[in-house]
Amino acid sequence: MLKDYLLPESTTKVVSLLDNCNGQARIIAGGTDLLLDLPDGKVATECLIDISRIAELKEISLEDGIIKIGAAVTHNQVAKSDLIREKAPALASAAGSVGSYQIRNSGTVVGNVVNAQPAADTAVALVALGASADIVSSGGNITVPVEKMYAGVGKSIVDSTAQLVTCVKFPAALANEGSAFVRLEQRKALALPMLNVAVMVSLKEGKFEWVRICMAPVGPGPVRATAGEDILRGAKVSPELINEAAQAAVKQANPRSSALRGSKEYRTGVLPALVAKALESAVAGAMEINK
Amino acid sequence: MKAYNVVGHSVRRLDALEKATGTGTFASDYSLPGMLYAKVLRSPHAHAKIISIDTSQAEKLPGVKAVATYKNTPRVKFNTSATMTFTVPAMEPVLDQYLFDNVVRYVGDEVAAVAATSEKIAAAALELIKVEYELLPAVFDPLKAMEADAPVIHDGCKEGKNIPGDIVKIPYGDVEKGLAESDVVIDETFKLPVQKQVQMETQAAVARVSNDGKITVWSSTQTPHPSRMILAHVFSVPISKVRVLNPPYVGGGFGVRIGLSAKAEPIAVALAMKAKKPVKLVYDRKEDFIASDTRHAGYVSVKLGAKKDGTFHAMDLKGILNAGAYCSFSCETPGVLGAMGLAVYRIPNQHYYGHSVYTNTTPAGAMRGFGNPQAMFAIESAVDMMAEKLGFDPLQLRLKNIMQAGDPWCLPYPCSSSGLAECMEKGAASIGWERRGSLNRPGAKILRGIGVGVGTHVSNAWPFCVDYDNAYITVQQDGSVLLASGVPDIGTGTSTTLPQLAAEALGVNFDQVSLTFGDTETTPFDIGSHASRTLYAAGTAVVAAANDARKQILAYAGEYLEVAPEKLELNDSIIYVTGQDECDARKVHLKDLAYHAHLRNKQFIGVGRIVPENAPPWHAHFAEVEVNTDTGQVKVAKLTAAHDVGRAVNPVIVEGQIEGGVLQGIGYALSEEIKYNEKGKQLNDSIHKYMLLTAEDVPEVDAIIVEANDRSGPFGAKGVGETGLVPTAGAIANAVYNATGIRFKEIPITEEKMYRALHEKA
8 A cells, every 4th residue: 555655856865765665665757657557456565756856867868979868758858859859750759649648748758668568659669769778776777778678568677666767868860860650540649559660770872771670569569670670781772672671570570469459460461551651751861861 | 690689699608717717516526514425336247147145244344334236225117318207108118227136237237336435445345245146148239139049138028029119110101112113222231339428527426315305416417307307206206305406517418318327316316315424426437438328339221212313212211229238218219210311311202110129238328419320321321322323423412302491201390491402512612522533643542532421300309209398587686687497508508508598589688697507496397408409499498488578578668668568679688669769768777677676576587388399400511531541541631511500599609519529420430439348348448448539630620500591499590419420420431432432331430441441352
């Protein structure tokens, strides 16, 4: 049963509070998932540690080509950030499609990742952007790629009763790089994605230098379409090749049939079009920056 | 049309400030000293017999004050819908519900209820109630439920297996002969989904039972007076000992609480009687989904026959609807489906056959349109198919066949007016109908199309149901006016538009009029808000009351001014001689006259007592859609909704009604559906899982008001409340066909259905 609600003002304090509570306390940021899970009995805790008053966690920063998004940064902050829109459009677009406007005003990008839903929009984008997370605890500080943060469906490797993710970080797009996020949904707000795809491309002399393609919900967490990436790497940019890569991507996807959000057959059928669309947008973005 | 001072003007709504600032109160806001909170235990099974129920542990939980089950509540049969109060003899209402029964018939059916000092304790107590069930076979489809081996859901169905009430048959001309004489016949069956009202406020009631047995219920009902009759029946008390009121607002309805708010009121009353304390029961959203009425799903078949020249010659219409587990409005809905379906086109030979069938799903009842959207999706699809077969432009084929004012038809009142042709012309111009057929380049991934659908409706329920209205107008001692009408304001603006009518008819300024409404103790009997009737029918009573008061005022003023009353006029609260010049001193302000009368022991009290006539509103919807061939997603780019509403008493409110209806209609066509799993559990039991449009999904909607002259209603007004979604699904399905060449005979047209159809076609 919940007994206490704490508002520490530094990450150091958070770590010591977690340590003192010995598993009986839990981090809360935006609370848009947690405040539903607590009354439903899916999560139980004696103490909530609210990190939304910690100044350093509320910032989006760019330093030495690395963009950092603090753990208390909301979806709307990211979606509206000029820096993110310019240097990581896939993430701006993903953050802008989570839940509804009110949810985006409260929920955080890091919370979206830690909650570990299979198709968490920002997690899909962050994987495509090659992001990693800084995790602190009394046991020491570690950095983990977002791609490795899923421990199963709805399960994160982060233990929010002992660890605090302070930020996610990724390299800002260079002039020859572009990213994009595409989402298939039943309506424009308050709808979990039937599918979502994020890609990042780096172009060099009309060729793909490298590509990251990430798709969901086609597995326990965001899934990399490495076969599609391999097809594109080093090859000349063309619609035909993009389609070939998109078709290859499907082979690594294993969507489930959902009574609410589409059958496996439907999702598998539509996925290539989404991958191709994301690739086309990302390529266009990479070229636009070149101009 | 004549211009008026108040009618026809978009005056600011009288509830606007209160609602916009959050100070307006609803049943779910209400609380009383010492009030307890109720929670309901609901069946996890689609069909089962309760073998045993043990509430002893729940009763022992500290804070629990009362537990109700079938064992300790009235064994009185009733129907939660108002049908039991307004079914016209010789028809008999179907009473098939108990407050609690020892058989549960759908997942969500009421098993027990607890009142406790907090909602949390009440919820904890539910977990302590031990119920042993014997599972019974269940059936979910209306066609299967009529089969010989289907389980019996209710005894006493005289028309056939699991068919509640009477089968509706509407004969008109000779349909067999007509079909035989037709050159072309379209014969199709269409499948309709379960749609949910998803009104903003869930079902809610706060009940107090006084020591001398008087029952007061603050309720979310959209028909306070009929609800009072139902409660008096259930608890076997005189109607005069029951008061039902809205406090004063209701967070929407769309038909879901014509009668009781599901079982919120009687459960709260039963618990309040046991606990001897006030009890509040507010359904959570999941309860609202699974345990309050939905729209009827089912099947509609159309056989439409026409001559080669495009003249419709015969139509055989059939509707088989899914009643769900209890009857509610399942006798009336198939009736309206048939009556409205047969009233749109001039067809000399018609027949309708329709009924509902019990199944083990959430009961279906009234929802905006009441059978009419089901009829018109099928009919308007069939008409488009006919146009293609005959080589006609779909708009021209309709214009050739639509009902005209004065035409004979199957309805028991005259077709008194029709602005449908004007609706179609204005709508076609708005959508750019001439662009139809030239919207797509070869190889385009996004296919565009334009479609049309039309329809009619009622302006109240007379003579299908009991339907009458009363209103009082009392002129206060300062000349201001208090109006009393027994209708609620469920968000449709009644509390603004009825005072508009009173001000206009009486001849006073709008700001002088106040309304008491939604309360059985301060207003005379009125059926309430349903059947697009409130402004038309209750408004007719308001105008009658105003005319009565006006007559008294002018008679008194005649003596006061020493002028014959028939030579006097009342305008802007001033009584003066008709045609007099400015210098003429023979005039008096109502304020002075009312006080003059007061000092002489007199008050002007107008009474209106009416049985409404009926009048057909008409509507034409035009949809432009975009179909994404990659994903199957259908997007409505624009929806034009042209509506003949008679006189628009408050045009902005009318537009709001049309726009809101259109959005529900788009959802009906494309995304809204409650599906059940194989055990009868709703899959879409929350707003998150039920694909209602959000604000971000709203397309461009062009609401066009057409005002055909109709003498029957107040200042020429006709019904509008339900009409916004009657032809929408047909218009969208026709636009989808125009875009893709794929004819959908089942809605909603989801992305997956479209994707599959596109691939089957390819």
